[in-house]
Amino acid sequence: MNNRTLPDKKIALFAKVICLFFIILTGFLAWQATHFEIDASADTLLVDNNRHHIISQMSDQRYGAQEFILIAFKPKSGDIFSHENLAKLTKLGNEISAIDRVSQVRSIANVPIFANATNFSGDVNSLTWQAQQYPAELLQKTLKNHPLYEGLLVNKQQTALALQVVFQEDQTLVNLQAESLAIKQHLLERDLQASEKAQLATLKNKQDVISKSLDKTRIEEITRIRSIIKKYGTENEFYLGGNNLLAYELINIIESDLLLFGSIILIAVIVILTYLFRQFSWVFLPIFCCTVSVIITLGLLAVFALKVTVISANVIALQIILSLAMIIHIIIQYQEFVEAERFHTQTALVLATIKSKFKPCFFAGITTTVGFATLIFSSVQPVISFGWMMVIAMSVSVLVSLIFFPALLISFFSIQKHVAKHSLIEGFMSGMATLVNRIPTKISLFTIIVTLAFGVGCFKLTAENSFLNYFSTSTDVKRELTFIDQEFGGSTTFDVLYKIPKSQQKQPLILSAETVQTITAIQTMLSQQKAIGNITSVADFTRIAQVVNGKPLTEYELTVLYKSLDKDIQQDLFGGYFSPSNNELRISTRIQDSYQGLNRADLLKNIHQELANLGLAKSDYQLTGLFVLYQHILTKLVDSQILTLLMVYAAMTVILMVIFSSLKIAVISLIPNIITTAIIMGIMGWFAIPLDLMTITIATVAMGISMDDTIHYVHRYLEENSNISKKGSADSSTKLNIIKQTNLSVGYALMYTTLIIIIGFGMLVFSNFVPSMLFGLLTSIAMFVALITDMTILPVMLKKYLT
Numbered sequence: 095m096n097n098r099t100l101p102d103k104k105i106a107l108f109a110k111v112i113c114l115f116f117i118i119l120t121g122f123l124a125w126q127a128t129h130f131e132i133d134a135s136a137d138t139l140l141v142d143n144n145r146h147h148i149i150s151q152m153s154d155q156r157y158g159a160q161e162f163i164l165i166a167f168k169p170k171s172g173d174i175f176s177h178e179n180l181a182k183l184t185k186l187g188n189e190i191s192a193i194d195r196v197s198q199v200r201s202i203a204n205v206p207i208f209a210n211a212t213n214f215s216g217d218v219n220s221l222t223w224q225a226q227q228y229p230a231e232l233l234q235k236t237l238k239n240h241p242l243y244e245g246l247l248v249n250k251q252q253t254a255l256a257l258q259v260v261f262q263e264d265q266t267l268v269n270l271q272a273e274s275l276a277i278k279q280h281l282l283e284r285d286l287q288a289s290e291k292a293q294l295a296t297l298k299n300k301q302d303v304i305s306k307s308l309d310k311t312r313i314e315e316i317t318r319i320r321s322i323i324k325k326y327g328t329e330n331e332f333y334l335g336g337n338n339l340l341a342y343e344l345i346n347i348i349e350s351d352l353l354l355f356g357s358i359i360l361i362a363v364i365v366i367l368t369y370l371f372r373q374f375s376w377v378f379l380p381i382f383c384c385t386v387s388v389i390i391t392l393g394l395l396a397v398f399a400l401k402v403t404v405i406s407a408n409v410i411a412l413q414i415i416l417s418l419a420m421i422i423h424i425i426i427q428y429q430e431f432v433e434a435e436r437f438h439t440q441t442a443l444v445l446a447t448i449k450s451k452f453k454p455c456f457f458a459g460i461t462t463t464v465g466f467a468t469l470i471f472s473s474v475q476p477v478i479s480f481g482w483m484m485v486i487a488m489s490v491s492v493l494v495s496l497i498f499f500p501a502l503l504i505s506f507f508s509i510q511k512h513v514a515k516h517s518l519i520e521g522f523m524s525g526m527a528t529l530v531n532r533i534p535t536k537i538s539l540f541t542i543i544v545t546l547a548f549g550v551g552c553f554k555l556t557a558e559n560s561f562l563n564y565f566s567t568s569t570d571v572k573r574e575l576t577f578i579d580q581e582f583g584g585s586t587t588f589d590v591l592y593k594i595p596k597s598q599q600k601q602p603l604i605l606s607a608e609t610v611q612t613i614t615a616i617q618t619m620l621s622q623q624k625a626i627g628n629i630t631s632v633a634d635f636t637r638i639a640q641v642v643n644g645k646p647l648t649e650y651e652l653t654v655l656y657k658s659l660d661k662d663i664q665q666d667l668f669g670g671y672f673s674p675s676n677n678e679l680r681i682s683t684r685i686q687d688s689y690q691g692l693n694r695a696d697l698l699k700n701i702h703q704e705l706a707n708l709g710l711a712k713s714d715y716q717l718t719g720l721f722v723l724y725q726h727i728l729t730k731l732v733d734s735q736i737l738t739l740l741m742v743y744a745a746m747t748v749i750l751m752v753i754f755s756s757l758k759i760a761v762i763s764l765i766p767n768i769i770t771t772a773i774i775m776g777i778m779g780w781f782a783i784p785l786d787l788m789t790i791t792i793a794t795v796a797m798g799i800s801m802d803d804t805i806h807y808v809h810r811y812l813e814e815n816s817n818i819s820k821k822g823s824a825d826s827s828t829k830l831n832i833i834k835q836t837n838l839s840v841g842y843a844l845m846y847t848t849l850i851i852i853i854g855f856g857m858l859v860f861s862n863f864v865p866s867m868l869f870g871l872l873t874s875i876a877m878f879v880a881l882i883t884d885m886t887i888l889p890v891m892l893k894k895y896l897t
Contacts (some may be wrong), residue, residue: 102439105504106504109500109502109505110501113501113505113506116494117498120386120390120391123389123393123394124389124393125393126392126396127389127392127395128394129396131401131402132348132349132402132403137766144414144726145163145282146718146723148278148282149716149718150254150722151275151278152275153589153716153719157669158262158670159670160261161260161263162258162259162260163258163319163338163339164256164336165186165190165256165319165323165333166254166256166332166333166578166581167183167255167256167331168254168255168578169182169331170329170330171329173230174254175202175234177227177230179255180202183201183202183255183257184201186322186323186454187199187201187203187257190259195261195311195313196260196261199258200247200257200258200260201255202237202255205243207226207236209225223422234252235253237705242635244583244628245628245684246582246628249581249582250581251581253581254581256582259319261315267301267304267308270301270304271301273297274298274301277294278294302399312813313345315328315338316338316442319334320334322421333574335574335575335577335579335582335585337576339574340575344564347863348402348403348407348863350857351407351866352402352407352410354868355411355858355860355861356411358857359414360414362853362854363414363850363854366849367380370516370701370846370849373514375510376425379421379499379502380418380421380425380682381421383494383495383502383663384418384421386494386498387413387414387490387491388410388414390490390494390625391413391483391486392410394486394490398486400479400486406479406483408866408869408870411858413487413488414854415493415847416462416487416488416799417491418850419799419802419803419843419850419851420455420458420491421493422446422461422536422843422847423455424448424451424455424495424499425843426839426842426843427447428444429449429513430839431446440503440507440508441504443509444500444504445500452496454805455806456496457749457752457753458806459492459495459800459802461487461745461746461750461805462488462798462799464742464746465745465746465747465794465797465801466480466484467745468481468742468745468794469481469791470482472737472738472790473730473734474790477734477790477791480791483738489674497590497795519842520838522845523834523838523841523845524837526885527837529892530886531893534890534894537887538887544773545773548776548777549772550774550779551775551776551778552775554779554780554782555775555778556784559783561575561586561687561724561835562575562576562579562687563806564865565862565864566864569862582628583627583628583686584662584683584687585685585686585687585688586685586719586722586723587682587683588685588718588719588722589681589683589717589718590616590620590680590701590705590715590717591679591684591715591717591719592612592613592616592678592679592714592715593678593713593715593717594677594678594679601894602653603650603653605632605672610632610633610636613632613633613679614633614636614696616631617629617634617643619701619705620681620683620701621702623697623700623704624689624691624697624744625686626685626693626697628683628686629682629683630671630681630682631671631680631682632668632672635808637670670682688888694725695728697721698717698725701717707869717830728785735790738790739793739794742793742797743764743768746764746801750763753805753809758895758896759808759812762808762888762891762896763888765887766804766867766884766887767796767797767800767804767880767883769887770795770796770797770879770883773876774792774793774875774879778792783868786865789865789869789872791869792868792872792895793809795869795876799851799873799876800876800877800879800880800884803844803848803881807840807841807844807884807889810836811832811836811892814831815832818832833889833892833895837885837889841885844884844885848877848878851874852877852878855870855871855873856870856874858870858871
């Protein structure tokens with residue numbers, strides 16, 4: 095842009111056209127933004143066509159996995175098996191059964207107890223508490239160590255009961271999922287053909303339509319269940335658990351954080367801008383431009399069907415901060431020109447400002463965008479989505495900051511002559527310049543020592559975490575989920591699929607004695623593992639049969655019994671654990687995520703070893719379930735973190751070389767950001783903050799934001815150095831003046847943006863969602879470290895190697 099090429103009037107007209115274009119675009123995308131979605135389903139954790147996910151889906155399909163939630167019921171008075179409490183439990187179950195999609199509500203009151211039974215009958219309804227009104231003493235005795243119900247419908251201490259609310263499946267969705275799975279399972283052996291990929295995409299689109307409606311229904315169902323429970327809450331304690339509840343709570347938290355902390359950050363930004371600039375235009379314009387950026391981004395995310403997850407919940411806050419950073423740099427340069435009184439018209443002043451700041455702002459935006467783009471190469475789906483979202487957000491922010499913001503200044507504002515001064519900030523900047531000039535060696539040594547001290551912590555990083563740890567201990571959801579996890583057999587599903595070897599397949603036997611013995615041995619081994627809660631398999635049915643029969647069933651009696659049962663009863667008792675057509679048995683377990691000292695990797699390794707000790711090869715069994723999927727993701731996190739950082743550093747080096755046309759300057763510019771990353775990762779290691787689906791993005795976020803400030807600082811330093819070189823002076827006082835002038839110009843913008851980021855993201859420490867809290871805290875610390883390194887070690891290196 096050159097103010098000499100066009101008359102001011104034509105430039106002003108062009109600026110108004112730009113404003114009109116952005117306003118129309120914003121209006122259109124605001125309508126699109128109404129379709130913007132939040133997604134907290136388990137599928138958001140997985141890369142499409144994940145091998146472990148495919149195996150898990152095949153298992154769910156084969157064994158008819160049911161969608162359900164648990165409602166734990168802990169009466170404040172009376173025996174849990176008293177007539178009064180069981181009648182209350184029955185009444186509550188009946189009310190919940192009236193919800194449209196609920197197919198069944200199981201409880202101790204309506205399941206077959208087999209108490210006093212002498213043989214198996216097809217009429218299992220006659221064996222329930224509702225039919226027999228069993229006394230409390232008999233229930234206590236019968237349900238103690240019950241192989242099927244303890245840990246599911248009654249806790250081990252017999253202090254609480256539970257309702258298992260089972261939901262009907264959407265048959266259309268089930269059919270679509272089956273069709274998709276029939277195609278996906280080919281991936282276990284080969285790549286998909288083009289026609290299969292196209293068919294899979296079509297099926298996915300159909301599934302998404304149904305799933306979107308179903309997600310809304312699930313939210314309404316849980317809301318209604320909570321309202322029903324509330325009527326019974328004065329005399330009893332209730333705890334909800336299950337995947338549906340987890341998704342429901344995550345969506346509530348994401349929505350709450352987006353609204354609450356978005357508003358708090360906005361208010362904080364307004365207050366800070368008012369204090370720093372003390373002029374209406376420099377408060378209104380940045381906020382207005384950030385609002386436009388957010389609306390356009392939300393609209394584009396909706397257009398590209400990118401849904402916000404727990405990982406990308408802070409994408410809007412990040413965009414606001416990054417947009418403000420660029421705009422503040424432009425404002426500071428504008429004010430510098432105002433003080434110099436070099437331009438007499440607003441158009442000339444704005445064009446000169448953009449000409450001066452276009453290159454550093456543009457390249458700073460590019461480096462940040464590339465930094466986030468490296469997340470796309472992660473092997474974890476929500477991290478990939480977050481990368482794409484931030485690429486879109488940063489692209490919008492660059493366009494709004496460098497085109498829309500100056501167009502607004504030209505079109506609707508006259509010269510803003512007021513320039514607020516802050517003696518404290520000015521003193522700090524001058525003092526830092528003096529410090530760099532006087533003790534550069536000490537600064538270098540101190541930086542090396544601190545970096546090494548924190549860097550050692552990087553080797554202590556772990557990727558061990560739990561969904562339960564995502565919630566603050568003060569929240570009801572943490573209390574509920576922890577109670578269910580500890581008292582009702584765990585939270586995370588974990589299955590062992592045992593493939594019956596041909597040597598144990600004996601026709602016409604349904605199961606041979608050897609097979610039952612093997613399953614029993616596996617189940618016994620699992621029960622001895624720490625952190626494993628509820629365990630069920632066909633071995634449990636044989637234990638019940640032994641109690642009823644008075645003696646163990648022979649393999650022939652078991653076969654006769656299986657074939658004589660009604661099909662529905664057969665499915666209820668065996669269907670979830672035995673697949674005759676696949677000659678496979680399923681041992682279903684749940685992991686207690688709240689178990690202290692749980693190490694998923696060690697647990698899986700130990701189970702593999704114990705199965706080997708039982709004489710089983712890895713080809714004889716398959717481990718699957720959400721536990722295996724989550725552990726696979728955690729393992730990938732460490733690899734993804736290393737790969738992402740290497741890609742970020744490589745990409746940044748190339749871009750910095752393009753910007754400054756010098757490998758030396760590129761390396762110098764990179765060092766403060768490497769230091770910042772090492773310190774932040776070290777803090778996580780020393781304070782045992784694990785890598786998880788959210789903290790894995792901290793290093794990239796810190797790198798992306800801090801690199802912006804570094805580029806602006808180096809760019810201004812080179813300008814000051816060039817000006818001094820032209821005058822032919824390069825003594826020590828001149829070098830000090832270069833640093834001081836750089837600090838007193840671009841340094842102001844660095845201070846302003848850092849202050850806004852620290853206070854803005856610092857607000858997230860009050861979130862009830864632990865990942866958001868850690869994200870805000872670590873980002874704030876990263877920006878403080880980045881400011882200090884840009885004010886100290888960066889000018890030390892620039893002074894030593896470039897002047």
